[in-house]
Amino acid sequence: MKRRSHTTWVLWAVALGWSLSGCDCGEAPVWEPTPYALEIPPFFPPMDIPADNPLTVEGVELGRLLFWETRLSEDNSMSCGSCHLPEVNFADPAQYSTGVTGAVGTRNAMALINLGWASSFFWDGRSPSLEDQIRDPVPHPSEMNLPWPEAVAKLQADGTDTRYPERFFDAFGTTEISEDLVVMAIAQFVRTMISADSKFDRWRRGETDLTDSEYSGYQMFLREGGDPEEVPGGQFGGDCFHCHGEAGLQFTDHLFHNNGLDPSFEADPGRASVTGSPLDSGLFRTPTLRNVALSAPYMHDGRFQTLEEVVEHYNSGGVASSTIDPFMKYTTGGLSLAPSQKADLLAFLHTLTDTVFVQNPAFQDPH
Amino acid sequence: MTFYTPHFSAALIAASALLLSATGCQRESTATVRVNCAVEWNGEPFTIGESGLDMQGREAQLERLEAYVSDFALHDVEEGWIDIDTVARLDFSLADSHALLEVKGTGDRSIDGIRMGLGVPADRNKDVDPASYDNPDHPLGFKGSAGMHWGWAAGYIFSVYEGRLLTEPNVPFAYHTGNDTCFRTVELMFDAPRLLECESTDLEINLVLDAYQCLHGDGDVIDPELDPETHTGNNLPLALRWVDLYQSAWSIAP
Secondary structure, eight states: OOOOOHHHHHHHHHHHHHHHHHHHHOSOOOOOOOBOOOOOOTTOOOOOOOTTSOOBHHHHHHHHHHHTOGGGSTTSOOOHHHHSBGGGTSBOSSSSOBOTTSOBOSSOOOOOSSGGGOSSBSTTOOBSSHHHHHTTTTTOTTTTOOOHHHHHHHHHTOOSTTOHHHHHHHHHSOSOOOHHHHHHHHHHHHHTOOOOOSHHHHHHTTSSOOOHHHHHHHHHHHSOBSOTTTSTTOOSBOOOTTTSOOGGGOOOOSOEEOOSOOSOOSSOOBTHHHHOOGGGTTBEEOOOOTTGGGSOSBTTTTOBOSHHHHHHHHHHTOOOOTTOOTTSOTTTTTTOOOHHHHHHHHHHHHTTOOHHHHTOGGGSOOO | OOSOOHHHHHHHHHHHHHHHHHHGGGSOEEEEEEEEEEEEETTEEOOBTBEEEOTTSOEEEEEEEEEEEEEEEEEETTTEEEEEEEEEEEETTSTTOEEEEEEEESSOEEEEEEEEEESOOGGGSTTOOGGGOSSTTSTTSTTTTTTSEEETTTEEEEEEEEEEEOSSSOEEEEEEEESGGGOEEEEEEEEEEEEEOTTOOOEEEEEEEETTTTTBOSSOBOOTTTSOEEOSTTOHHHHHHHHHHHHHTEEEOO
């Protein structure tokens, strides 16, 4: 009888081991994200989506979970949605938001609406991209107060049904969670938060009519301000369109203005804190007027509780300062609007309310 | 079997190269000209945000100066005016405010003048929504025109000249022009022709806008205290006065 050689036994053992281990591993998971079909509403511009963060179904879904994830805060009590509540246009009804430590912010939380078309973020525009903006609140001591490495570690160790590592793989092709991927996912979600179903939108699409008061208010919105006896070319209008322009139906010029709130700017230098230029003192980003009726309180410091107060501020012409915008009519008696004109203007502003947007199930807390 | 000897092949290649070289600039090609636009105040270098003295000795602080320029043409000594389809947005607060002109044609050119439209051409102005541009960053697109568009029915703002007299209290002024009636053309001829080489990208034309002259001209002076504001539609006479001064305020840098 011929004995098997030692080499043959070794080969058999290797082959057996390979075979067994091959069966255990199975096929490597395949990353196949699904492109998200973003619908751009009529009259809206194309959205400028970063090439390195295209929208995917998986990314948007993950972003929504993260937007509402309280584990991104120090004591697991706050999410992005804690200060950006759906019913108030994804803003905060409080003048200043309170963070997990009880610290209070210094500016009113901005509404999250149509930010896919914004070109700068925060009231002072210090963030040039949505991704950059989203980095800020998680570690901010007055907000969620959780260093990013700790936030990432919490998600990485997730043993709940949320299965974050798997979801990150589905969205980005890796189970290794990082700060970059978290902000990318949330940015994807926020870009889907599009409001385009207000009464004004439907009127613009020819689907409904405005009332006489609403239409008159729209014309007020578009007319130059001031008493022509006092302001050359004044048209007794609201003079709103200069800064809240309707290009692309966004109702903002995406620029920075001093709308005459204060005589000096020690409390908050606004845009100047970013640029260092004294010419930018007291300038703040123009917010959109979409859903403005739901977005109280108003201004960067939430000083006005009602739209009536806001209209009255512009009607007065504001307070003189070194950088007050030329559009403010503070030297010439303000807008001089009659009570009925103010009522019409308010009626128009209410046509920008989009309850479909704030009630959209796709934007609510999924946890 | 071959018909070509090594010597014959070399000669053929050399002849082809010579022919290619000789005809290189005879085919349709594009040269790029950079038109740099700087701002001055009464003939002196100026930065937006600074103040300069006006005719009455008051400090005028200029805070924003932006404009659309379009409908360019370069004057070829032999061919005459060559139209160039370009719209650019100039922001004089930036160090490198400029327009790029792509000049198509064959061969080198001798250029001795430039023509420039001040504003947005009528066919691209009213009833054109910036949102309709596929590229949001196009100068007339949604992002590219931010702060330079009144609304889809009113069109683009051709020029923005904003600031304030630093008096007590200060007097803000804002001259915003638009509308086809405010479109102007400026034509500037060089002292001597300049060579625009075929396919070149290094020819630069340096223009200067004197912001002082935008308020002070030979036949008209705008006093911001008396005439602080026009948005064209609400004060067309003042807008027309301003664009006429603005037109005369351009020159070629020495």
